[in-house]
Amino acid sequence: MKQTIPLLICLLLSLSSDAQEAVDLFIWAGQSNAQGWTGDAAAYPVDDTTLDQSILLNWTFFGQTSSAGEWVPMQAQAGRYPAGHFGPEVSFSRELKRAGYHPAIFKYCLGATGLARDWKAPGAGGIYDHMVEDLQTAIAALKQKGYRVQVRGFIWIQGESDAGDEAAANAYGSNLQKMIDHLRTQVLHRQDLKILLGVDEQHAFVQQRPVVVEAQKNLANQDPNIIYTSMYGLPKADATHLTPAGLVGHGKRIFSAFRIVNGDTREASSSTTFADQWEFRGIAVEEAGYNIWGSSPILGDDGKVHLFVARWPCELKVDPGWRTHSEIAHYIGDSPEGPFVFSDVAIGGEIGGVKGNAPHNPAIHKVDGGYALFYIANDGIQGHPANQYICLAVSESLDGPWKKAGEDGVILRPPSNPDYWNHAAGNGVNNPAFLQHPDGGFFLYFKSEKARMGLAVAENLEGPYVQLPFPVTANDRNIEDGYAFMYNGKFALLTTDNHGMIESGGGILWTSEDGIRFDHYEKGFHRINAYTELEMNSVAVHYGPQDREYAKLERPQLLLKDGKPWYLYAPSGSNIYGGDCTVSYVLRYKGE
Incomplete structure (x- = not known):
């Protein structure tokens, strides 16, 4: 490995010293x-x-x-x-x-x-x-x-x-x-x-x-x-x-x-942003009787697109259903735009006999010829959301079987050090975004206290993951649901923009030279209304304010082709077609 964890820590200390x-x-x-x-x-x-x-x-x-x-x-x-x-x-x-x-x-x-x-x-x-x-x-x-x-x-x-x-x-x-x-x-x-x-x-x-x-x-x-x-x-x-x-x-x-x-952000001042490059293509996953949420894509060796999707019975509503009954289901489509057909439940309420309550918000990646499926779980509704943590399951095939990492599948919990920014975080650690570092090792981004993004690093896929003592984003309003990837030679995080750093209900593309300090950003995606005409009176709102004048995308996940954005998959609390449950949507990248 060209770049070790101690080297990263030394780099961070030198950067902090210069800033002071x-x-x-x-x-x-x-x-x-x-x-x-x-x-x-x-x-x-x-x-x-x-x-x-x-x-x-x-x-x-x-x-x-x-x-x-x-x-x-x-x-x-x-x-x-x-x-x-x-x-x-x-x-x-x-x-x-x-x-x-x-x-x-x-x-x-x-x-x-x-x-x-x-x-x-x-x-x-x-x-x-x-x-x-x-x-x-x-x-x-x-x-x-x-x-x-x-x-x-x-x-x-x-x-x-x-x-x-x-x-x-x-x-x-x-x-x-x-x-x-x-x-x-x-x-x-x-x-x-x-x-x-x-x-x-x-x-x-x-x-x-x-x-x-x-x-x-x-x-x-x-x-x-x-x-x-x-x-x-x-x-x-x-x-x-x-x-x-x-x-x-x-x-x-x-x-x-x-x-x-x-002269330091000519890209950000361009009239065309990352958000302008998306074209709405319709529904990705819709399943009768189920609310659909985070939909993480990957190209299989079979040439098909595989989606790992959080779902739970629609009768339980979006909230609290996701906290108590979520499972991770596997869907397969012949093309990135579907249709996607249910294949199997990859991770239910437990895996390998080990408890993992309500597995949710999956992120699927191919690593060294095998597959790594990251997700969040919790220890029950009583302590939720502070008891959320991040888990990992691995498999040689997208069809499973999936094996827990380590002893219980848990790879990251909130830090025990009281000096860390997210010690005793009210929302635990959640919503993993995984990236294989170009110089070796593994970066695991996550959301925690006050909806900021943190980072843990590891030399090996299954850990141990060592959390850095500070957040990597300095947002003053809620963001979440990051997706990590390399973009134009920089580290990138695609997140939601919940309360209007740029536009409430849109998304943010954060970029960084080192993957540790994300200090530049532009609009990552627009509200759904910007991509397709909507009559909000006909939209079924299952999660979020009923009187909101727009529909927003959640949990953005990218399908990359040759290392570049190809398709975006994202659920929404609003079914823009008026259906009884939530669905996920797919958008195609128009840029080069």
Whole structure:
């Protein structure tokens, strides 16, 4: 084996050490929408993954309140509302953190301020001069704390006030250029500093004098290190200010713009995503009297497609039926699009005389000439879902017989170390995603605490699997049901997007250079509605909100051909044809 577990651990430690030694500094400035004028902290976006604790913030609302020059964790800032308020910097910095940066946000704002009237030219004693002085002090403080400061960008969300005055509007382009030049050459000494500009295009003053927008766009057109960002379509609380949701969306837009101008994610900025490559082909598995769930495909030596499917009696409903009566059934089809015919029950309530209650969510793989069938089980409804664990059965044939791995088939349980991120996890460890590492050994991804993905590694197929002490995804909202594969030379995880990191009810394609830190993502698949026309009034919803306006795919599993995506199989809590039970669907990959 070319790469051993100890080597992986050493790599992880070195990566973590590097991240702690440096901070990525972003200067955030402008007027009310940069400040977050109507960003009532009562609606502060939930931080389920505690990302905010690892993001630094130094904030000033000029002439009003501030963090007193101190660097504090990302948080709502005092003023405006009883609970404080926040701006787009929150979602912006969280996206940075998820992308592998160690963000430090220097925020310097004040609502209703003009560049000409209030910020003024460098050296004229305006807000800009005060910002520069406080910025230099803040950078010195970071260095004193032992950080290596990397200045990454300057975000300037401003222009509405200047658009309210004819002379200020006409001078806006020149004034903005002078400020940027001074900041780059005299303050930060970085001529290639990334500049992100924005203004509310729909503001009444800007509509009256669009020369302000044109000035920002002209600067972006003339300088490859400047980019213009739009606020069109973001929800507003009034004619001027974004709602809390609008501020969150704005921060994500600015992050996407930074990725483009920084040149590090051109693929993600493409108009075509992984999600756009799928074509809906219809039902994969439908079985009278059974709810159908996770459908894991594999090409057999017989040239047929074999699906290993979780199923249980439809009369027990989706929940709690899957927790108590799930079994793993084997279906066979002559083609990837079926029809698929039931063959046998691969794994029932027990295997080899060993208890394995409600085996569920299978993942089938060919390994060294044999077959490995991963699945989850539990110890009964009383302790569910905290008592979930991952099992493995092996066979020389897809038709079985299947033999448990080790003594009882269990290869991974929640860690006993209280310092691990998922110790005593409320959902145990579940939903395995298996990958043979290109350099040898085996990676086993799984879902655990707060619906994040973890990783365990082993030298041998049957283990022992050693869990790493941290999650590999930094999602702030629920994801699950990963499928692991190599894609364009990178490690990839295809997961659901349960609560809208990109779009609620869609999917996410995560990618990683090392399979350990998944810091880039794009949309992995759309809602079912995007692939085929649906009349939601005719859809039978067996799992999930009855009034949901879309149908979502669950537990995505890929059929690969020559190592590339070929077909996608996924169940849904919604039977889009109105049937009495759930079914799984199949989509064909259109890309090369």
